[in-house]
Amino acid sequence: MTRYLTMAALSAAMMLGGCATTGRAGRPATSTPGETVRVAVGPCFGFCPxxxxxxxxxxxxxxxxxxxTAVLGARTTxxxxPVPSALVRDLAxxxxATGDDVPVACTAAVSDTSAYSVTWTDAAGRKTVARVQDACPGGPGQGLVRLLRALPSRLGIADWTKQVTRPGVSRG
Structure with a gap:
């Protein structure tokens, strides 16, 4: 029985680890020089930015x-x-794999939280997308959520992303 549980745990760990580093076809994930990284933070059940x-x-x-958000509309800075290359390295x-659109594994789904979408776009316009739900309690997605939550501070836009509730604006 112990041997069976150990084998099951090892198999699960290998599958979860593989989700973070390869695409659907098992191709290795690689970045190409000159990629733009876009992070979209979607609505939640409440008043999330x-x-x-x-x-x-x-x-x-x-x-x-x-x-x-504290700032509505477009802003640039x-x-x-070194910041973009460090970000690409940390998200790698x-x-x-290039061209894939896949969820990053979590141990459980929390459906009433914001969803993150990370899109890498190369110079040819090819998009590669990873998706993860906020509040991911474990698995590779938990580390990605940690990185994404720190992104506004890392980019110097934390004041822009602060949660603001405005009169007459609904949840979600």
Whole structure:
């Protein structure tokens, strides 16, 4: 019985680990030089901030606040050159194979929280997408959520993404 449980645990760990590093066809996940990374934060059941932010390789940051953010609409800023390459490096383990659109594994789904979508767009316009639900309690998705929650501070836009409830604006 113990041997069976050990084998089951090892199999599950290998499957979850594989979800973070390869696409559907098992191709290795690789970034291409010059990729732009876009993170979209979707609505939740409450008054969660809804926004998107993209980071270009040259450090250009484009923010669009859609709902429940301190800043509504588009804003741009710049970050030092090492920031985009460090971001791409930190996100690399969650990047699917080029062209794939896949969820990053979590141990359980929490459906009333914001959903994150991370899109890598290469110079040819090919998109690669990883999706994860906020509040992921375990598995590779938990690490990705940690990175994404820290992104506004890392990009110097934390004040723009702060949660704001405005009169007459509904939840979600």
């Amino acid at each position: 809804v926004y998107s932010v993209s980071v270009a390789p040259d450090g250009a940051v484009h923010f669009v606040g859609e709902r429940h 710049r970050v030092p050159a 383990r969650y990047r699917p």
